[in-house]
Amino acid sequence: AKPSPLESGPTVVDGRRLEGDLPGRDLPVRPPLRTVGGRGGEPAPAALEIATPAVLRQLLKEPPDPGPLAVPMHSRTGQLTVVGADQYAMLTRTYRQMYWVAPAAMAYPSVLTHVRLGTQLLTAPGPARARRILSASLAETAMLAGRMAFFDLSRPRDAKDHYLVALRAANEAGDNLLAAAIVAHTAFIPAFDAAPVAAADILDHARRTATRGAPMVMHAWFDAVQSEFEALRGTPERGLHLLDRAEDLMCHPDNTPTPPWLDFFDASRLWGFRGKAELTARRMAQAQESLTDALQNLPANGDKQRAVMYADLAEASRQAGDVDEACGRLFQSIDMLRVHWYSMAWKRVKKAREELEPFRNSNAVRRLDEAMESFTELAPTDDTGFVALPGVGEEPG
Numbered sequence: 001a002k003p004s005p006l007e008s009g010p011t012v013v014d015g016r017r018l019e020g021d022l023p024g025r026d027l028p029v030r031p032p033l034r035t036v037g038g039r040g041g042e043p044a045p046a047a048l049e050i051a052t053p054a055v056l057r058q059l060l061k062e063p064p065d066p067g068p069l070a071v072p073m074h075s076r077t078g079q080l081t082v083v084g085a086d087q088y089a090m091l092t093r094t095y096r097q098m099y100w101v102a103p104a105a106m107a108y109p110s111v112l113t114h115v116r117l118g119t120q121l122l123t124a125p126g127p128a129r130a131r132r133i134l135s136a137s138l139a140e141t142a143m144l145a146g147r148m149a150f151f152d153l154s155r156p157r158d159a160k161d162h163y164l165v166a167l168r169a170a171n172e173a174g175d176n177l178l179a180a181a182i183v184a185h186t187a188f189i190p191a192f193d194a195a196p197v198a199a200a201d202i203l204d205h206a207r208r209t210a211t212r213g214a215p216m217v218m219h220a221w222f223d224a225v226q227s228e229f230e231a232l233r234g235t236p237e238r239g240l241h242l243l244d245r246a247e248d249l250m251c252h253p254d255n256t257p258t259p260p261w262l263d264f265f266d267a268s269r270l271w272g273f274r275g276k277a278e279l280t281a282r283r284m285a286q287a288q289e290s291l292t293d294a295l296q297n298l299p300a301n302g303d304k305q306r307a308v309m310y311a312d313l314a315e316a317s318r319q320a321g322d323v324d325e326a327c328g329r330l331f332q333s334i335d336m337l338r339v340h341w342y343s344m345a346w347k348r349v350k351k352a353r354e355e356l357e358p359f360r361n362s363n364a365v366r367r368l369d370e371a372m373e374s375f376t377e378l379a380p381t382d383d384t385g386f387v388a389l390p391g392v393g394e395e396p397g
Contacts, residue, residue: 080126
């Protein structure tokens with residue numbers, strides 16, 4: 001069969017293999033962590049040039065054209081100032097924090113409005129510093145919109161469009177680390193659409209984009225993301241080796257500051273990735289221990305991940321033959337979802353319930369079915385949250 005366009009593209013990653021990597025494992029190679037400047041005095045390529053290899057362009061082909069970031073406006077718009085850019089960045093920080101505590105379906109339209117405002121502000125003339133601040137904040141906001149669309153609201157096509165805008169803004173800002181994070185997020189789209197080769201290629205290019213100034217935690221996040229892709233393609237043992245490397249990085253942090261937008265990964269999330277990989281590898285006891293540790297160390301605003309981890313613990317209990325415990329964990333996941341809807345967690349709940357079908361006549365599973373049915377009546381059928389969302393290109397009502 002002819003390979004999908006998403007599954008064709010470069011797979012070579014520049015750099016070196018870390019000491020201690022097992023021979024013959026063919027793991028993704030991380031570039032040197034302290035490289036300064038280009039090779040042999042060559043100028044470093046622009047962020048977007050690094051971030052748009054052939055496979056990524058294939059992924060982003062034929063999206064609705066958002067037009068240039070600087071859309072033409074009336075000549076009396078005024079000038080962009082550093083103060084104005086700083087105020088836009090302040091709102092971006094607020095949305096970043098609100099993501100963890102506000103219903104995504106309610107916040108999403110406002111985040112989209114903030115993206116539109118940023119693209120409009122870029123039309124005004126202004127100093128380079130103001131444009132750099134604004135572009136970086138716009139890139140972060142558009143990446144947040146993509147995260148909400150994909151992970152929270154199950155709208156991958158919208159997420160793809162948001163990531164495209166984010167990449168262009170990161171290029172405008174010259175922010176390679178932010179561009180790398182955007183590219184890595186983009187890789188989730190083919191990974192969850194049965195195109196693991198494309199996802200791996202895109203993640204490889206994200207690693208290449210982050211060759212300068214990336215903190216250890218970011219490289220650990222790349223390895224954790226790759227481990228999830230390995231679990232999806234049925235090679236969890238390879239993913240566990242990647243997680244060993246990520247854990248080593250987290251245990252030996254460097255002095256490179258972590259970007260404030262990298263608030264979606266820490267040690268507790270790493271243990272969650274490990275628990276999922278161990279679960280796929282059918283290491284039930286280890287998975288339960290990792291997921292329990294992750295739950296105990298999640299921050300107070302981590303309810304979305306709690307919902308995911310409870311569902312994963314339910315699967316571990318089912319594999320261990322404890323149906324009542326599995327149903328109890330799914331009840332806990334649903335309780336989290338009542339507070340913070342998270343599409344990824346709901347999909348895990350439904351998947352775990354499918355695996356309990358042989359026990360459908362048990363009291364525990366019947367009670368679970370009743371709870372899921374009553375919960376589904378509150379949630380729309382497209383898993384987007386608890387309020388109607390505007391379509392792409394529509395203004396929020």
